[in-house]
Amino acid sequence: MKEYIQTIESEFKKNGNPTIALDQKAYMRGQFEFFGLKATQRREIQKPFFIKEFLPKKGELHQIVKILWEKPQRDFQHFGQELTLKYVKQFEKEDIELFEFMVIHKSWWDTIDFIATKLIGEYFKMYPEQRDIYIKKWLASNHIWLQRSCLLFQLKYKEKLDPVFLSYVINSLTGTQEFFINKAIGWVLREYSRTNPEWVVEFTNKTELSRLSRKEALRLIKKN
Numbered sequence: 001m002k003e004y005i006q007t008i009e010s011e012f013k014k015n016g017n018p019t020i021a022l023d024q025k026a027y028m029r030g031q032f033e034f035f036g037l038k039a040t041q042r043r044e045i046q047k048p049f050f051i052k053e054f055l056p057k058k059g060e061l062h063q064i065v066k067i068l069w070e071k072p073q074r075d076f077q078h079f080g081q082e083l084t085l086k087y088v089k090q091f092e093k094e095d096i097e098l099f100e101f102m103v104i105h106k107s108w109w110d111t112i113d114f115i116a117t118k119l120i121g122e123y124f125k126m127y128p129e130q131r132d133i134y135i136k137k138w139l140a141s142n143h144i145w146l147q148r149s150c151l152l153f154q155l156k157y158k159e160k161l162d163p164v165f166l167s168y169v170i171n172s173l174t175g176t177q178e179f180f181i182n183k184a185i186g187w188v189l190r191e192y193s194r195t196n197p198e199w200v201v202e203f204t205n206k207t208e209l210s211r212l213s214r215k216e217a218l219r220l221i222k223k224n
Contacts, residue, residue, distance in 0.1 A: 001060050004049070005067060011045050012037060012075050024074070031108060032074035042075055043082075050086055058090050062098050069105055077106055081114050088122050096123060096130055100146070107145040109180065116152035124153055131165075139172045144180055147173055151184040158195045166192070167203065174208060185209065186216020193220050 012035045021036030028034075037045070048054065056064055061084060068080035081102065102115050124131045138146035150169050154161045170185050186209075193200040197220075204217050 001056055001064060004056055005064065008046070008049055008079060009071075009076075012042070012073070015041065015045060028074065028108065028110070032077075032106070033072040035073050035075050037075055039078075042078065046079060046082065049079075050083070055083075055086060058087050061087055062095075065098060065102065069102065074110070077102075077111050081111060081119065085118055088119075091123050091126055093127055093130065096120075096127070096134060099123065100134075103145050103149055104143065109148075112145045112148055113152060116149040117155045120149055121153040121156060125160075135165075135169065139169065144178050148180055148184045151181070151188050155188050155191050161192055161195070163192070163196070163199055163203075167207075170203075170207065170209075174210075174213075176210075179212070182210040182212045183216065185213040186219075189213070189217035190219050193217065197221050 016035035016037055018036055020038065021034040024034040024036065025032065065080045065084060068076040068083075071077075084098070084102075099115055099120050102119075103112060135150050138150050141147070151166075151173070154166060166188065170189075173181050173185065176182065189200050189204065200217060201221060204214055209217065
């Protein structure tokens with residue numbers, strides 16, 4: 001495990017570009033350091049580390065991710081979440097604790113949106129009995145990134161999306177002035193309008209949404 005992390009760190013350092021790193025840091029409002037790797041380049045570097053035969057044991061995943069999350073360069077968190085996705089078919093009930101850790105620590109939209117849609121979304125399909133427990137907890141947390149995750153975990157569900165549950169989540173969060181929550185409300189409604197536009201129109205008509213949420217929700221419908 002130690003060698004695995006040291007090797008990816010060495011590859012990131014070797015291929016980094018300080019000029020790009022400064023631009024990336026500025027784009028993220030100075031919150032994180034970067035090696036200066038563009039996403040396509042980073043993913044190319046990562047490929048050998050994601051080959052099935054070279055993947056660490058699933059039992060080491062929690063520890064590896066937490067080590068990666070402690071590192072200052074944002075590239076490590078991106079690597080960590082994409083590594084976690086490689087174990088999607090092996091998710092265990094207790095893995096929700098890891099996803100919660102990833103959401104709470106070093107939180108920003110670039111990790112939250114991946115974790116919510118690709119990790120938490122798949123997890124709740126596998127363990128539906130956990131959904132109500134954790135969503136209720138996260139909605140009450142006053143943590144905007146946990147709350148955003150409550151909205152976005154169903155983003156790619158399409159016809160499997162539970163509109164009653166989505167309605168419950170949105171109504172639990174309406175009235176906020178938080179941009180990232182209102183944007184996510186609009187985003188998930190807009191995405192669901194691809195599958196069920198009638199429901200989205202009816203819901204937006206009867207629900208008091210922010211201007212931003214409403215605009216985003218109806219963006220595709222108004223084009224048609």
